[in-house]
Amino acid sequence: MVVENNVSLQPWNTFGIAARAQALVRVRSVADLQAVAADAELAPLPKLVLGGGSNIVLTGDVKPVVLKMEIMGLRVLAAGPKAWIIEAAAGQNWHDFVTWTLAQGLPGLENLALIPGTVGASPVQNIGAYGVELQDRFESLDAIDLATGQAFTLDAAGCGFAYRDSVFRHAAAADPGAQTGSGLPRGMGLAGRAVITHVRFRLPRPWKPVLGYLDLERRCVETGVAHPDARQIFDWVCDIRRAKLPDPAVLGNVGCFFKNPTVSPDQCADIIARDPRVVHYPMLDGSFKLAAGWLIEVCGWKGKTIGKAGVYEKQALVLVNRGSNGDSVTGGEVMTLAKAIQTSVYERFGIRLEPEPVVV
Incomplete structure (x- = not known):
């Protein structure tokens, strides 16, 4: 090392x-x-x-x-009648990995194109975009227990996936209870203790496009392509993301800064009664997901700054670095802005926005 x-x-x-x-x-x-x-x-x-x-x-x-x-490596493990199983090492760039899968004729991850970060980080946050979440394509992962050096494997249930969440975002419980087959305490958080080294994905066969997201539906109508292939969806997703989100190499950011909040039907109805324009999406469990970017924008934060931390003028869900390499934004400025936004949204809508990134 x-x-x-x-x-x-x-x-x-x-x-x-x-x-x-x-x-x-x-x-x-x-x-x-x-x-x-x-x-x-x-x-x-x-x-x-x-x-x-x-x-x-x-x-x-x-x-x-x-x-x-910085562990690297990509390989196809199996090509069965119902799915392809592929594996990527934790240090691989996520978007490069998605691009590689399509080049190999392995569709299924195209909706997740252009998400920044590495493969190893993808299960930690259960990344998702345009109607697909990582857990929808997840097979298993390998990790190392830093307390013992022991290697272990987790399936989806072991990862405890939820919306932008997993066991890797939570610290160990005070009373972890029984042991799992891996030797790790059952139900414990793994933040700071386990490190993902390889991730395996299950890409269903036959492939079916995921087009339920509004922006993709609009592209189908605009282009007249009712049945796009995986490459077409990949290109659309890249175009949409580039139009909405700043390139971190040009303008520092961590993508969407806040999670889209989920509310009960009664809460959603109350907000709609106060502001019928609210952007909301029904969920399978009967709850509703609200667009955090819309909540932030109607509170007047779009394009505003505190110190060298700013709200992106094209997408209020993105906080950006308005400084320079020699005079960069500080983490304190970013969190001051984030907390001011949280306060505004809570005071107007009674909703507490939760940040997506890890604050260190």
């Missing part, structure tokens, strides 16, 4: 926040993680796993040991 000290993290987080890591380990193999777990100095220290840095807000220098995930 390669260990570096006093490392700038500004190039490794898409918000472009200036911060430093006291120690950073470049993880290029499973053996590197096992070496960290066995190292007398590193093993007792808290850890922070860093993939593409596209879902993190750094509020200061990082004291935990940063594990920079």
Whole structure:
């Protein structure tokens, strides 16, 4: 393993926040993680796993040991009559991975194109876009328990997937209870303890397009293409995302900053009665999902700034870095803006917005 000290993290987080890591380990193999777990100095220290840095807000220098995930590899494991099973290593760029699947003639991930970050981070947040969530295409994953160096495998149930959530976003419970077959406590959170090394995906055969999202329905009408193939959907998703979201390489950001809140039918009816324009979507369980970007925009935040943190003028759900490399936004400014937005939305709608990125 390669260990570096006093490392700038500004190039490794898409918000472009200036911060430093006291120690950073470049993880290029499973053996590197096992070496960290066995190292007398590193093993007792808290850890922070860093993939593409596209879902993190750094509020200061990082004291935990940063594990920079750089394990690479792509392969097709099986091509059965009902599904393709493919595997990607944690350090692979997510969008490059999606592009690779289509080049191999393996459709199914096209709706998730252009999501920033790495493959290893995708189950952590249960990424999703345009009608598809990672859990819809998930088979299993491999991870390393940093407390023991032991490798283990989790299926979807073990990952505890929910909307933009999984066991990897939660710390261990105080009383974890019984042990699982992997040796890890049942139901425990794995944040800071387990590191994903490989992820496997199940792509259903025969392939069926997912077109229920409004923007994709509009593209079908506009283009006259009623039955697009996977490549066409991929291109549409890329175009839509580029039109709505800023390129982090040009304008620092972490994509959508807040989760779309879910409310009960009564809550939704109450909000509609007060503002019929509210953007809402019915869910299978009878609840309704509200568009967080719309809530933020009607509260007047679109295009506003606090310090060097701003709300993107084309999409109120995105917070951006209005500073420069030499005078970057701070994590404090970002969170001050985020909390001001949360207060406005709560005071007007009685809804508490929850941030998507991890705040360190």
